[in-house]
Amino acid sequence: MNTFSRSMWTLFLLFGAAVAHGGHEAVPQGESVSKDPIDGILWTHMILMGFAFGIVFPLGMVLGIVRSRWHVPVQVVGTVVAVLAYFLGHAHKGRQFDKNLHASFANWLMLMLIVQVVLGAYLKLHLEKAGQGRIRWIFVLAHGIIGKIMPVVSWAQMLFGGIASLGFCRGDHLGQCLAHFIMGSAFIGYGVCLTILLLVGQFWLRKTGRSQEFFDSLIIAAWGCVNTFTEHRWGTAWVHNDLQHTTMGIVWWCAGLLGMWLSRSRNGRPKRNLIPALVILITGYAMSAHPQELMISTMIHSIFGYTLMAAGLTRIIEISFVLRDKPALSEPNSFQYLTPFLLYASGFLFLGATEEQMLLLHNAGVTHVAYVLILYSIAFICFLFVNILLHIYAVHAWPNSESTDQNGPKYSSLNGNANGHARSTSQQIQDAEAFELHGLISDDEEGPSVGPRKNSDEELGKDESHH
Structure with a gap:
């Protein structure tokens, strides 16, 4: 057995030992957590x-995409910290917990991490x-x-951890918890x-040949269908806010279908529309x-609603007056x-x-x-x-874009850019497509480079599969 195999077996044995950790018996009957405070270890x-x-x-992962030499060291540090924290989660004193989703899902998450490291x-x-x-x-x-x-x-898993630490989302509270955490996320x-x-x-x-509103409307329509049939238990009495939640789902799929239809002009070209923002x-x-x-x-829900309304209004202004129905390519x-920021804020408010x-x-x-702040x-x-993550990617994917004017990077020519380097629109599209988080361990780590290369692992894999 070589060194690599021994290391992998050690990881799996440690994982198995942690999984075998016994349950906590200090939780009072009928409660989800004990009365003890959270200790320093937890x-x-x-x-x-x-x-x-x-x-x-x-x-x-972003450093791996741009082929940075710092990718492996950063991921090794993350893995060591995660494994250490995993065992600390089984060694804490103080507050104890009944069986919960966070504890069960932790084993699967760590197994995914181990598999990812082994594959890498x-x-x-x-x-x-x-x-x-x-x-x-x-x-x-x-x-x-x-x-x-x-x-x-x-x-x-981080959301499950926060829920488990306070003993929330049990019994009658489960439904509204699911609604808030799923919609907020x-x-x-x-x-x-x-x-x-x-x-x-x-x-x-641009390469897809569809406007952004097509994809937005598609997601809105699909989500509306889910809400229409899940916000109320059909066959039972309508209670509390069932009717409002269900009608909101109906509005979504109706508007989503309209937005998809309006996302193309009569000649088949992509076209902007305001339906998702509305x-x-x-x-x-x-x-x-x-x-x-x-x-x-009441106040938190009101501010959440106002923040979401502001997100829709700014989107309408952006499309109609800032971009004037044009795609944002600069x-x-x-x-x-x-x-986008107002959507982040509204999501956290709802969570x-x-x-x-x-x-x-x-x-x-x-x-x-204070809570809103x-x-x-x-x-x-x-x-x-x-x-920051997107900036790290962008400065490596388009290293020559420092030469800009007030309208953005000078990529107006199909055969070159402002610095005289040959860089076609198709090449920019290929670089943009490289923004896929391939995993925790990159396959190519020969050293830093200026951007995503065409001969990535995924493409090599496809080529080899054809032989």
Whole structure:
């Protein structure tokens, strides 16, 4: 057995030992958490896990995309921190917890991390003997899929951790918890997608031959269908806000279908429209008047609604007056950053407005103003981090774009740019398509380069599969 195999077996044995950790019996009957305070070990666990999965791994994945020599060191640091934090989560004292989704899902998340590291190390070895070169594309594909879903499952696990730490979302509170955390995350995810399209995704969008509103409307229509049939238990009495939630879903799929239809002109060209922005504005209006039991909950929902209305209004102004129905292919106007940021803010406001959270704040005497400022601060930091990651990618994908005028990078020529280097629009599209988070460990780490190369692992894998 070689050194690599022994290392992998050690990781799996350590993982198995942690999984076998016994349950906590100090939780009172009928409760989800004990009355003890959270101790220092558990706080350290939460901080380290948030640092590893929320900051280090996303940064490392972007460094891998741009073929930076810092990719592997950053990911190694993240892996070590995550493994250490995982064991700390099983060694804490103080507050104890009943069986919960966070504890169960942690084992799967760490297993994904181990598999991702193993796949990355295997690809790094460039093994070609005994037919391994022909099946390499399978490992490349698996490595890419796990890498793409890792940020999503990490986000979900962090939410599960916050819920478990307070013992929330049990019994009758589960339904509204699901609504708040899913919808809040969806608004933040929508903001992230808008940021990507704004800063690095316009060439990809141009290649698709469709306007951005087509994809927005498609998602809105699909989500509306889900809301229409899940917000009320059909066959039972209509209670509380069932009718408002269900009618909101109906508005979404109706408007989504209209937005998809209006996203193309009569000659088949992509066309901008205001329907997705109008849906956001209407949703914000509905949520601002959502009836609540506590005053603080009423105020938080109102501010959430106003923030969402502002996001829809700024989107309408952007399309109609800033861009004048044109696609955004140049350096973004400062006004264009408002819409995605307001979506981040509205998402965090909705995440933090569940019934149990509002009751906790009400009992603690926290005012809605202080709470809103805290949530807006989190939105600012999250928006900053996403912009930093996209900046790291952009300066490597388009290293010659420093020469700009007031309209953005000088890429007006199809055969060259302002610096005289041959760089066609198709090449820019290919570079934009390289913005896919392939995973935690990159296959090509010969050293830093100026941008994504065409002979990536994924493309090599496809080529080898044809032989």
